[in-house]
Amino acid sequence: MARPIEGTAALALALALAAGVAGVKAQAPAERADQPGALGVARMRYMVGDIQSSVAFYTGKLGFRLVTQSGPFFALLTRGDVQLLLSPVKGPGGASQPMPNGDKPLPGGWNRIVLYVSDLDGEVARLRGQGVRFRNDIVRGLGGDEILVEDPSGNPIELFQPTAGR
Amino acid sequence: MSETQVNLRYMVTDVPASVAWYVETLGFTPVGPASPAFAAVERGPLRLLLSGAMSSAGRPMPDGRQPEPGGWARFQFVVDDIGREVERLRGLGVRFRNDIVSGPGGSQILIEDPSGNVVEIFQPAAAFQAAR
Numbered sequence: 001m002a003r004p005i006e007g008t009a010a011l012a013l014a015l016a017l018a019a020g021v022a023g024v025k026a027q028a029p030a031e032r033a034d035q036p037g038a039l040g041v042a043r044m045r046y047m048v049g050d051i052q053s054s055v056a057f058y059t060g061k062l063g064f065r066l067v068t069q070s071g072p073f074f075a076l077l078t079r080g081d082v083q084l085l086l087s088p089v090k091g092p093g094g095a096s097q098p099m100p101n102g103d104k105p106l107p108g109g110w111n112r113i114v115l116y117v118s119d120l121d122g123e124v125a126r127l128r129g130q131g132v133r134f135r136n137d138i139v140r141g142l143g144g145d146e147i148l149v150e151d152p153s154g155n156p157i158e159l160f161q162p163t164a165g166r
Numbered sequence: 167m168s169e170t171q172v173n174l175r176y177m178v179t180d181v182p183a184s185v186a187w188y189v190e191t192l193g194f195t196p197v198g199p200a201s202p203a204f205a206a207v208e209r210g211p212l213r214l215l216l217s218g219a220m221s222s223a224g225r226p227m228p229d230g231r232q233p234e235p236g237g238w239a240r241f242q243f244v245v246d247d248i249g250r251e252v253e254r255l256r257g258l259g260v261r262f263r264n265d266i267v268s269g270p271g272g273s274q275i276l277i278e279d280p281s282g283n284v285v286e287i288f289q290p291a292a293a294f295q296a297a298r
Contacts, residue, residue: 092269
């Protein structure tokens with residue numbers, strides 16, 4: 001069952017990388033040879049309830065671009081240098097499998113991508129006009145102002161406007 | 167702030183202990199002023215914002231919900247040899263949430279930081295690696 005997906009996803013990603021898609025960078029492991037471990041590219045993975053509606057949300061509301069999608073089982077999106085992997089709570093992918101103790105990966109939590117914006121008030125007004133859910137109101141902090149948007153599965157995305165001069 | 171900076175925020179219970187863990191375990195570098203409420207660490211294009219309960223990000227929501235560590239959203243490090251990386255991390259006494267899982271796109275495993283946040287180590291399937 002998983003075989004055709006594997007081929008499709010790997011090929012699409014390979015093509016995307018070969019084509020030099022902006023934001024998708026294969027950092028040479030050797031660059032980090034001085035560091036512990038051979039850690040390369042860093043990306044964010046969110047668990048979602050449904051790939052299609054999630055892709056529509058991130059591309060339609062938050063300006064992400066779809067790089068590759070493997071049907072209902074996986075999607076890779078980019079926004080600037082942010083790479084976002086979406087994995088469904090059920091599917092053949094490794095990220096969808098339960099833990100040895102039975103815990104199932106779910107959407108939600110508080111860890112998130114932070115998207116910098118230059119006009120937070122304007123951005124919040126724009127998104128509210130589109131019916132986007134927010135978890136809180138704008139919080140004024142020391143380093144800047146922030147607010148938490150929720151994707152259709154309840155994952156948070158932070159919009160952050162740094163305090164002027166920082 | 168660099169144009170190519172990728173910013174992620176993790177909620178943590180102990181900011182200084184978290185900075186130490188990310189530096190010693192995953193090779194991050196501290197950046198900017200650190201406090202008991204907040205600190206940032208960097209590795210390559212990734213800037214990880216570590217926020218404690220005393221930071222502005224730690225304030226409760228209007229409905230009373232309190233931000234906390236944990237969950238499943240995580241950043242992923244892509245490696246060429248997951249077995250070797252797991253061996254290195256086990257040698258450091260790092261906690262794992264599962265064992266290596268192989269899926270259509272590759273193999274992955276989840277480690278936990280001191281607050282219980284997940285970091286994913288991922289080795290792409292062979293077809294993907296060849297494309298690099």
